Structure formats: C-alpha cells, structure tokens
Amino acid sequence: MSIRVAPCAAPAVKPLALACAISLCLNAASAFAQEQAVPSVFVSGARFASDPALAPIGATVITAADIRRAGAGNVNEAIRKIGGVYGRQSxxxxxxxxxxxxxxxxxSSENLVVMVDGVRLSENELASAVLSTIPVDSVERIEITRGGSSVLYGDGATGGVIQVFTRSGARQGVHGSGTVSAGQFDAHDLRANLSAGLGKVTLDGSAGKQESDNYRANSRFTQSNFAGGAQYAYEGGRIGVRVESARQESRLPGSLTEAQFKADPRQSKTPNDFGSLDTDRVTAFAEHRIGDTELAAELSHREKTVKAAYEYNYGGVSGFSRVKYDSRQTQFSPRVRQLSDLAGMRNELVAGVDLIRWNRKTAADFSLADASQDSKAIYVRDEIRWDPQHNGRLAVGARHEVFDKDYVDPLGMSSAKESSSQAQNAWDAQASYSVLPGVGVHAKAGQSYRMPNVDENSYRASASVLKAQTSHDLELGATFGSAAGELAVRLFRHELKNEIFFDPTIGWGTNTNLDPTRRQGVEIDAQTVIAAGWRASAHLQHVNATFTDGPNDGREMVLVPRNVISARLAWVPGDGQTADVGAQWVSSQRFGNDFTNSCAARIPSYATLDARYARKLGPWELALAGSNLTDRKYYSNAFGCQSGIYPSDGRQLKLSARYDF
Structure with missing residues (x-):
C-alpha cells in the first residue's frame, strides 16, 4: 500500500498539516467499512516476490494506480509526491x-541505493541515479525502505533503498495507451506503451519524448527513452530479457548569488554551458522453482556516455572546458530462497551473490582519468514468521563485500597508477509483532556502509584512499489501524564513523572522512479513508543531523532541513472523475559550505502546492495538472553562504490527454 498524504491546512500553516492528517486517521474508524479493501500486490521481500504479509518491515509501496492518479510524469516525481521523499532541485x-x-x-544520493528490476542503478561516482529515463507507464510498483539496508543491497544503503519494478507480465491480447501533454515553458510530453499476452509469452514496450525550456534561462531539457521486454512463463518459473535506452540533452543554467536570485530567479549567468547523457542497458533474468526452493538471477550490462562543456573567461582568455565520460557496468546477481514450515512456523532463508564490474574512461581538458572497480559480495538472510496470528516476525542477516579499485590520471597531480582493496561487513536484525489487534511494533538494528567512489578518491584530503563509511543503525516503530486507516511512527538513529563528505574548511575544499556524525529523528506516516471515495495521508520527517565529536562537535550538518511535511488528498468517486491535491513544507537549512555554522543566514523554509483533476470519457482521460501553484520563489540547493544558489521551478500548468485500448 502506498503512502498517500493530504493537505488539511493551507501550505503556510506548517505543523497543522501533520496534526490534521493524524486527527483524520484516528477519527475515521466509522468510515473504514465504506472503503473496499485495496487489492493485494506482491512485493520484493528479501529480493524475491513475496506475499504482502512478508513485505519489508516499515516499507512503502507505490502502485501503478497510485502513480496514474497523482499524475506523476516520471518515476522521480512519483517517489517525491506519493512516497513523501524529500528531493532537491536538479x-x-x-x-x-x-x-x-x-x-x-x-x-544523499550516495547514501541510498536505487534498484530497477533487481539491478543496481546507483553507481561508483558522484551522480544521482537517473530515474527519469524509465518510462513511467512501464512501472508496476515502487518500494521504498527507509534505514540501513546494506545486508541485501550493499554499498550506500544507509539511508535506505528505492526499488522500481517494471511490468512482469501482461493480460492476454494486445493492450496499450498513448499520452500527449503540453504546458508552460514550451513543455511537451509524448508517451506510448504497448503490451501483448500471447499464451505463455508476454511482450511490452514503452517509449516517450519530453521537451521543455524549463523555468530558468538556458535550462532547456530534452529526452527520448525506450524500454521493452519479452518473457516466457512456464509452470516452474519464467525467463526474459529487457532493453532500455535513453538520450538526454541539457542546457546548464548554473548558480546565482542571493542578490541575483532576488533580482530575477529565472536568469542564468552561464548562458552557453550544456551537457548530454546517453545510456543503454540490457538485462536477462530467470526464475525457477523446485518445490519450496526458488532460484533467481539477473545478468545486466549498462553503457553510459556523459558530455559537458563549460565556458570560461580568465584574464581576458575565454574558451570552453570540455569533459566526456564513458562508463560501463556489468552485474550478475544469482540467489536462492528456501521456504519451509516447522511446527506451525514459516521460515524464509535467502542467500545470494552480487558481482559488479564498473569502469570509466575520461577525456577532459583537465583530466584523462581512467578508473575501474570490481566488487564481490555474498549475503545470507533468514526470516521466521513464528506467530502468524500476531504476525510475529524475526529476521537476521549478514553480508561481506570486497572492493578492488584502480585509478590513474595522467593529467592530474600524479600519473602513477593507484590500486587498492577494501572489504566491508554489514549485518542486521529485525523483529515485528502485533501486540493487539491493529497495533504492531517493530525494531531494527544493524550496521551499514558506504565506500568512497572514484570521484571522491580522485580529489581527497588523505595520501591514501578514503576509509569506508560505517553506520550503526537503530529503528523502533509502531503501527496503529488497518489498510483503510493507519498511523505509523518510526524513531531512528544512525551513528556514523568516517562519513565521506566534501569539507570546504580544508584548503580550497576537499573530500575527506569526517569526525563522527549522527542522524536521528522520527518519521510519521498517516493514511485514512475520510469518506467513500476520499483518501488522505501525510508523511513527516524530523531529523537532527549533527557532528558528535571533533572541532565541529554539536554543529548542524549542511543542506539538511530539520522538518519535512508532505500531505495529499485524493478524491476517487468512481464516476470517472479523480482529483489529487498535495502540499509540502520544508523547514530552513544550513547553506552547503556552512560547516562551522557561522553563516548569518540560512536557506529559507518554503511550502509548495500541487494538484491534478482528471475526467474519463470512454477510453479517453483528460487532465489538468499544476505544480507550485502559489508560484513560490524558493531554492533547495545552495552550496555557498548566500551564494551557489540553484533556484527551484516556478508555477507550471499542464494539460494532458490519454487514450487506452
């Protein structure tokens, strides 16, 4: 079930959005019976399809129906709008x-793992996982698990894991849809998808093209993508292949000072900078059951090319600095699951191997760096459902991973080839229990880790490669209610050693291992049925991110809002109309270079409002959607004290038409 949130108060009324959502949840018991049960969907479990009863503890599931109702135009937007995940402007x-x-x-991107159909999208570089290249109409569901998850997902899963699953099958016959939309800033979006069920064989394909001048000058973005798959299902399992390809071109508007932002947030001081991204991936997969034993594996290969050009003018000398990266990644992930029953208890034992080879060649005016990394991991996890009546669950797991790295930069500070080998362990223990009807509690403890990537090691403070970042993770939670109305509360703490971060106080700034740091706080999810056809929900994250030792002991970490509140209200009367309204409030935060907490200003808090109304007319659906409806002038990315500001988008309205057949 997804986290759905509702605007119970105007965006400017900050804490009331949460209070209102909780009140709705606790007072809607009389309305629960009016809402039909939401159809069950299978979830990933321990990297295998599982019954929802064995969903990852504390996970959020966003279905294809949720995505369509909210009108999310891409996967990243769906995660933010429906899942309540905080995101900063690209x-x-x-x-x-x-x-x-x-x-x-x-x-943040280096402290969460993004997976697509069991294949790792997060990579060995300082770059966010590119989710917009996944055709949104091909998505079957998205699963968000917050907190340490390195046992199953390895490097970088301290903040959590986001998994995207595309369609695994199709109804018999041929079905599809086409969508066209247009909006402000010369925005156009064309999407088409087709699926066919031909006996035991299913085929699907999705393609799209997006174009927009965007809110700021010199920020035009164009993208075309395609994803398609074929699979053969038989009595004991299935085999198949998926192909994905995307092309992006971006103009780069650059940053502004505070004065420039206030004068005109749409301006650009880098009118000639631009970049592009080309990516292609093919994945073969297989699943096979032998009694109570399930075997599964993915073999995936991805090739990516990134280009950029930045104009410079130093001392009257002008020109362009150009860079090009060509990277490849191959992943092989076989695993096995054994299900068994003993004395009325259900046991799930999972073991697997992750083998990943990554390499990158660089051709740039300032660097010819070549880098590679091989990682080899083995993991095991056992979960027992020991009291089905009270949903008693206990799980323990461990992982060992070895990273072999090579790096050379003939135009950098040293032309000598650098090789290193680092190993890291993860473990976790989780338990949950329904202490009363409609009341459940859970606890998690473990160790997660993150390794320094090639970009961090190539510009570091130490003579040797950076140390691995480790985190001791703890979470305590409770849930109240049922599928028709539920309140979930999670208290969490991450004690980090050797956090890998760019420290602006060392020289001109460099990557280093920080003194000990901590993330601790509370997350609250609330969702309920207000009345027949009306659903509301909210997500709150309160986090205190601080240094816990060293010269910065007690000071706040940068670019971390202490509070984020998201809320949504969905109206689905069943007569072909749907409406969805959302609001988000983000509290103030430290500027990106303010390690000493000495900047006299902070990034201001802000609130945004979005909405969508749709009407079905036979096979057609017409919709009007708007984001940042109050046209708030704000920013979430600023890497200097009142400078290095990347303004967020202003108001945008969009009309769309969809045809289903």
Whole structure:
C-alpha cells in the first residue's frame, strides 16, 4: 500500500498539516467499512516476490494506480509526491531531483541505493541515479525502505533503498495507451506503451519524448527513452530479457548569488554551458522453482556516455572546458530462497551473490582519468514468521563485500597508477509483532556502509584512499489501524564513523572522512479513508543531523532541513472523475559550505502546492495538472553562504490527454 498524504491546512500553516492528517486517521474508524479493501500486490521481500504479509518491515509501496492518479510524469516525481521523499532541485534542468532519505544532505544520493528490476542503478561516482529515463507507464510498483539496508543491497544503503519494478507480465491480447501533454515553458510530453499476452509469452514496450525550456534561462531539457521486454512463463518459473535506452540533452543554467536570485530567479549567468547523457542497458533474468526452493538471477550490462562543456573567461582568455565520460557496468546477481514450515512456523532463508564490474574512461581538458572497480559480495538472510496470528516476525542477516579499485590520471597531480582493496561487513536484525489487534511494533538494528567512489578518491584530503563509511543503525516503530486507516511512527538513529563528505574548511575544499556524525529523528506516516471515495495521508520527517565529536562537535550538518511535511488528498468517486491535491513544507537549512555554522543566514523554509483533476470519457482521460501553484520563489540547493544558489521551478500548468485500448 502506498503512502498517500493530504493537505488539511493551507501550505503556510506548517505543523497543522501533520496534526490534521493524524486527527483524520484516528477519527475515521466509522468510515473504514465504506472503503473496499485495496487489492493485494506482491512485493520484493528479501529480493524475491513475496506475499504482502512478508513485505519489508516499515516499507512503502507505490502502485501503478497510485502513480496514474497523482499524475506523476516520471518515476522521480512519483517517489517525491506519493512516497513523501524529500528531493532537491536538479542542477541540470532534468526532472531527476536529488532524493534524500533521512537527512544526508549534499551526499544523499550516495547514501541510498536505487534498484530497477533487481539491478543496481546507483553507481561508483558522484551522480544521482537517473530515474527519469524509465518510462513511467512501464512501472508496476515502487518500494521504498527507509534505514540501513546494506545486508541485501550493499554499498550506500544507509539511508535506505528505492526499488522500481517494471511490468512482469501482461493480460492476454494486445493492450496499450498513448499520452500527449503540453504546458508552460514550451513543455511537451509524448508517451506510448504497448503490451501483448500471447499464451505463455508476454511482450511490452514503452517509449516517450519530453521537451521543455524549463523555468530558468538556458535550462532547456530534452529526452527520448525506450524500454521493452519479452518473457516466457512456464509452470516452474519464467525467463526474459529487457532493453532500455535513453538520450538526454541539457542546457546548464548554473548558480546565482542571493542578490541575483532576488533580482530575477529565472536568469542564468552561464548562458552557453550544456551537457548530454546517453545510456543503454540490457538485462536477462530467470526464475525457477523446485518445490519450496526458488532460484533467481539477473545478468545486466549498462553503457553510459556523459558530455559537458563549460565556458570560461580568465584574464581576458575565454574558451570552453570540455569533459566526456564513458562508463560501463556489468552485474550478475544469482540467489536462492528456501521456504519451509516447522511446527506451525514459516521460515524464509535467502542467500545470494552480487558481482559488479564498473569502469570509466575520461577525456577532459583537465583530466584523462581512467578508473575501474570490481566488487564481490555474498549475503545470507533468514526470516521466521513464528506467530502468524500476531504476525510475529524475526529476521537476521549478514553480508561481506570486497572492493578492488584502480585509478590513474595522467593529467592530474600524479600519473602513477593507484590500486587498492577494501572489504566491508554489514549485518542486521529485525523483529515485528502485533501486540493487539491493529497495533504492531517493530525494531531494527544493524550496521551499514558506504565506500568512497572514484570521484571522491580522485580529489581527497588523505595520501591514501578514503576509509569506508560505517553506520550503526537503530529503528523502533509502531503501527496503529488497518489498510483503510493507519498511523505509523518510526524513531531512528544512525551513528556514523568516517562519513565521506566534501569539507570546504580544508584548503580550497576537499573530500575527506569526517569526525563522527549522527542522524536521528522520527518519521510519521498517516493514511485514512475520510469518506467513500476520499483518501488522505501525510508523511513527516524530523531529523537532527549533527557532528558528535571533533572541532565541529554539536554543529548542524549542511543542506539538511530539520522538518519535512508532505500531505495529499485524493478524491476517487468512481464516476470517472479523480482529483489529487498535495502540499509540502520544508523547514530552513544550513547553506552547503556552512560547516562551522557561522553563516548569518540560512536557506529559507518554503511550502509548495500541487494538484491534478482528471475526467474519463470512454477510453479517453483528460487532465489538468499544476505544480507550485502559489508560484513560490524558493531554492533547495545552495552550496555557498548566500551564494551557489540553484533556484527551484516556478508555477507550471499542464494539460494532458490519454487514450487506452
């Protein structure tokens, strides 16, 4: 079930949005019976399809129906709008906002793992996972698990893991849809998808093209993408292949000072900068059951090319600095699951291997760096459902991973080839229990880790490669209610050693291992049925991110809002009309270079409002959607004290038409 949130108060009324949503949840018991049960969907479990009863503890599931009702135009937007995940404006005009689970600021993308159909999308570089290249109409569901998840997902899963699953099958016959939309800033979006069920064989394909001048000058973005798959299902399992390809071109508007932002947030001081991204991936997969034993594997290969050009003018000498990266990644992930029953208890034992090879060649005016990394991991996890009546669950797991790295930069500070090998362990223990009807509690404890990537190691403070970042993770939670109305509360703490971060106080700034830091706080999810056809929900994250030792002891980490409140209200009367309204309030935060907390100003708090109304007319659906409806002038990315500001988008309205057949 997804987290759905509702605007119970105007955006300016900050804490009331949460209070109102909780009140709705606790007082809607009489309306529960009016809402039919939401159809069950299978979830990933321990990297295998599982019954919803064995869903990851504390996870959020967003279905294809949720995505369509909210009118999300891409996967990144669906995660932010429906899942309540905080995101910061992208720097390149793309819709790929930097997603942040549990307050990791500028390095949020390196502290969460993004998976697509069991294949890792997060990579060995300082770059966010590009989710906009996944055709949104091909998505079957999205699962968000907050908190340490390195046992199953490895490097970087301290903040959590986001998994995207595309369609795994199709109804018999041929079905599809086409969507066209247009909006302000010369925005156009064309999408088409087709699926066919031909006995045991299913085929699907999705394609799209998006174009927009975007809110700021020199921020035009264009993208075309395609994803298609074929699979053969038989009595004991299935085999198949998926192909994905995308092309992006972006103009790069650059940053502004506070004075420039106030004068005109739409302006650009880098009118000639631009970049592009080309990516292609093919994945083969297989699943097979032998009695109570399930075997599964993915073999995936991805090739990516990134280009950029930045204009410079130093001392009257002008020109362009150009860079090009060509990277490849191959992943092989076989695993096995054994299900068994003993004395009325259900046991799930999962073991697997992740083998990933990554390499990158660089051709730039300032660097010819070549880099590679091989990682080899083995993991095991056992979960027992020991009291089905009270949903008693206990799970323990462990992972060991070895990273072999090579790096050389003939134009950098040293032309010597650098090789290193680092190993890291993760573990976790989780338990949940329904202490009363409609009341459940859970606890999680474990260790997660993050390794320094190639970009961090190539510009570091130490003579040797940076140390691995480790986190001791703890979570305590409780849920109240049922599928028709539920309140979930999670208290969490992450004690980090050797956090990998860019420290602006060292020289001109460099990557380093920080003194000990901590993330701790509370997350609250509330969702309920107000009346027949009306659903409301909310998500709150309160996080305190601070140094816990060293010269910065007690000071706040940068680019981390202490409070984020998201709320949504959905109206589905069943007569072909739907409406969806959402609001988000984000509290103030430290500027990106303010490690000493000495900047006299902070990034201001802000609130935004979005909405969508749709009407079905036979096979057609017509919709009007708007984002930042109050046209708030704000920013979420600022890397200097009142400077280095990347303004967020202003108001945008969009009309769309969809045809289903």
């Amino acid at each position: 720097l390149d005009g793309s819709p790929d906002f930097a997603l942040d689970l549990r307050g990791f600021g500028a390095n």
